[in-house]
Amino acid sequence: MQQYRLANFIRDNMEPILQEWEDFARTIEPPALTMDDEALRDHARLMLLAFSADLDSAQSDQERVTKSKGLGRRGHGDSAAETHAEARLLSGYTVAQLVSEYRALRSSVLALWGKTVEGNREGGMGDVMKDMMRFNEAVDQAVAESVARYEQLVKRSQNMFLAILGHDLRNPLGTLVSGSSFVMQAADIPPKYILAATRMFSSAKRMSKLVNDLIDFTRSHLGPGMPIRARQGSLVAVCGQVVDELRTFHPERRIEFQAPPELDAVFDDGRIAQMLSNLIGNAIQYGSADAPVKVSLSGNDDEIVVVINNQGPPVPPDKISSIFEPLVRVAANIHGDQAERTSLGIGLFISREIVLAHGGQISVASNAENGTTFTATIPRNPKKTRSTDVVANLPGRVAP
Structure with missing residues (x-):
């Protein structure tokens, strides 16, 4: 007698499988199911149908190994698992709850299938084991795919939130900078107020830099890359x-600058200054x-080279590879005002994006x-790429 296959089951x-799935999910901590949400229950049905279709299809040994690592061949459009993940996120589910649903689904299918196989021992067990592995x-x-x-x-929603936050902070910060600057220039108020306004101005300028870095960071993640407007x-x-x-802002530090008398190029002066x-x-x-x-500046007919060197504790070898990654701070024995050292840790990331946007390279x-x-x-x-613009063309990004 021919063995009853899992796809048909x-x-x-x-x-019954969907009901078993819901019953099992009630016992999961944290609870993972919205019991009265028929639309989301339909996603489980679509996934079960996808599993059945997969079980019916032929598969090579290499495809089996690839799929076991979660790297199976994709079809066109969103899969049922991706659609399910999107719906669960909108419903407020955590990733732990999302994964627990698959645990429930796997358990419900195999539990019911085990009872069926146990009650029908006719035919070989080879197909049973094969079906279980494929499932x-x-x-x-x-x-x-779901995760x-x-x-x-x-990540997209986080970046969008940061972009909106940075944009909305610009106006009040601009008002603070303008107002404190106005007070600093007044000649008819006591010096103590001038000092307070100067400190407000310096703090607001630092905050403005943080906001601008935040906007650049989110722009590079949400858009096609760092926009560059280059000219001679x-x-x-x-x-x-x-x-x-920087010499004015850090009078206690010595900054040596070496450069030829002239060195012209086509570049975005604002972005290069930021870098x-x-x-x-x-x-x-x-x-x-x-x-x-x-700081040294040199060049030839083809390229410009900027070299910036400082002495001090070296960057640990295991940190070098990630030093340009966003929000990565290298722990070092550094001195100075703690308030002035506070930053988002994305300055080096933005510097790299600016260099890459100009078609260059940066190393450390x-x-x-x-x-x-x-x-x-x-x-x-x-x-x-355009008459007045040079736009970053990084891997996976398409210039507008």
Whole structure:
């Protein structure tokens, strides 16, 4: 007698399986099901049908191994597992609750299937074991798809929240900067108020930088990359201006600047100034207070090279590979005002995005003998994707 196959069993017993799934899910901690939500219950039905179709299809050994790792071949459009993850996120489910649903679904199918197989021992057991393996592989693939989609949507919503927050903070901060600047220039008020306004102005400017970094961070994650508006200009002038500003802001530190008399290129002066400010500021923050920060600018007919060096404790080797990743801070023995060192930890990430957006590369080397050195190389005349814009074209991003 031909063995009753699991694919047919699932299709023939859809409602009992779904009921078993709900009953089992009631015992899960934390509770994972909205019991009266028929739309979400239908997602389980769609997944069971997908599992049945998978069981009916032929599969090679390589496909089996791939699927067991959650990397099975995808069809066109969203899978039932991805649609389910999206709906569960909108319903307020955690990822732990999402995964627990698959545990319940797997348990309900195998429990009912086990009773059927136990009551019908005719035919070989080889097909039973094969069906169980295939079913578990299909469930693992669905879990991987659901978790990946859930994580993607969570990251997208987080970035959207940060973008809105940063945008909404700009106006009140602008008012604070303008108002404190106005008070600083007044000649008919006591010096103590001028001092208070100066401190307000400095704090507001630091907050504005944080907000701008936050907006750049979310823009690079939500959009096509860092927008660059390039035009002919003097890199020596831009770099010199940034160095002078940081010397004024950090009078206790020595910043050495070496550059040729002239070095023109096609670049976004605002973005390059932002990149230089981030890198030099990082060198000041993490470098030794008794050693200078060295900034050098050089170039040839094809490219510009910016080198920023500071002495001090080297970056640990296991941190080098992630130093440009967002929200990663390297623990170091640094000195100075704690309030001034507070940041989001995305300055190096933004610097890398700016360099890549110009078609360049940035690297870092760090050891006890030579200190920490950031080297940014950008082309003197990057290829333009539009008449006045050069737009980042990073992997997985498409220029608008």
